Amino acid sequence: MGDYTDALRRRVAERQATSLPQLIVEELENMIINGALKGGDRINESALAMRLGVSRGPVREACRQLERSRLAEFRANRGMFVREISVEQAAQLYDIRASLFGLAGRLAAERAGEDDVAGLLDVVERLRDCADMDHYYPLNVDLHRRLVALSGNPRLVELYDDISKELHLFRRHGLETDAAREISNAQHGEIVERIAAGDAVTVGRLMEEHILAGKSRMLGGSAHGVPRAVSNKE
Structure with missing residues (x-):
């Protein structure tokens, strides 16, 4: 897990200035494909930002992109969830x-x-x-x-x-x-x-x-x- 996280952080650093939210979208999509995130799961923005070593801003934008693509949905006063x-x-x-x-x-x-x-x-x-x-x-x-x-x-x-x-x-x-x-x-x-x-x-x-x-x-x-x-x- 450590090697994977290190590699992911290197990718984040390479794309920090241009397409960081898209990289996070790709990571979240991979988590859905691999079963790490399932329907109804809450997307913990703070934990994801900490894992990637970034601020919550790009993570929040990535979640909005997932919402637009119908993979996630915002629930009032609860946060962003994988769509069901x-x-x-x-x-x-x-x-x-x-x-x-x-x-x-x-x-x-x-x-x-x-x-x-x-x-x-x-x-x-x-x-x-x-x-x-x-x-x-x-x-x-x-x-x-x-x-x-x-x-x-x-x-x-x-x-x-x-x-x-x-x-x-x-x-x-x-x-x-x-x-x-x-x-x-x-x-x-x-x-x-x-x-x-x-x-x-x-x-x-x-x-x-x-x-x-x-x-x-x-x-x-x-x-x-x-x-x-x-x-x-x-």
């Missing part, structure tokens, strides 16, 4: 995300070169070797971002990322079991194979189905005791 959304809201976001992912897949299949495919296959192999959820989940997020980035459409990347951030907690829940992760990564492998073949129609269909499978896992979990209001993770 209902299962019904999550299901709607899954549908939007599935369509965006499918579109990205069709575009990626038309643009991807050999080096791109090799990079994707490397991530799929690393995912196969992940022993637990804490290692699998951030790498899974990275693979999805790589796939969408291959679309070559910056606005699509932005829209997809915004929707995904709101669903992080749900996605993490849907991949908790070994079997779910194996199935999900098998789908990744099939997607990359079709990208290598340049089969845009099939890639689009597979990538849309991949997200809808996550929606099904989330809805199945909600029927077996998952709270009706959970935070933003898929």
Whole structure:
């Protein structure tokens, strides 16, 4: 933890004059992705500022940015909290995300070169070797971002990322079991194979189905005791 904090503080120092609030936003987003912050958790601005070795001003601005991106919400007289959304809201976001992912897949299949495919296959192999959820989940997020980035459409990347951030907690829940992760990564492998073949129609269909499978896992979990209001993770 000490080495990580030291490295983080060095990054803070490098960006102090220009984009410090954005760096803090990225750190908070990583904490949400990694499960260190969960839906309903209070964001302790003082503790975070102390950890980073900065004043509370940049931390407060970062929290406002998170609020604008719908990852956090201010509660009067209580402070800033990681946002919670209902299962019904999550299901709607899954549908939007599935369509965006499918579109990205069709575009990626038309643009991807050999080096791109090799990079994707490397991530799929690393995912196969992940022993637990804490290692699998951030790498899974990275693979999805790589796939969408291959679309070559910056606005699509932005829209997809915004929707995904709101669903992080749900996605993490849907991949908790070994079997779910194996199935999900098998789908990744099939997607990359079709990208290598340049089969845009099939890639689009597979990538849309991949997200809808996550929606099904989330809805199945909600029927077996998952709270009706959970935070933003898929």
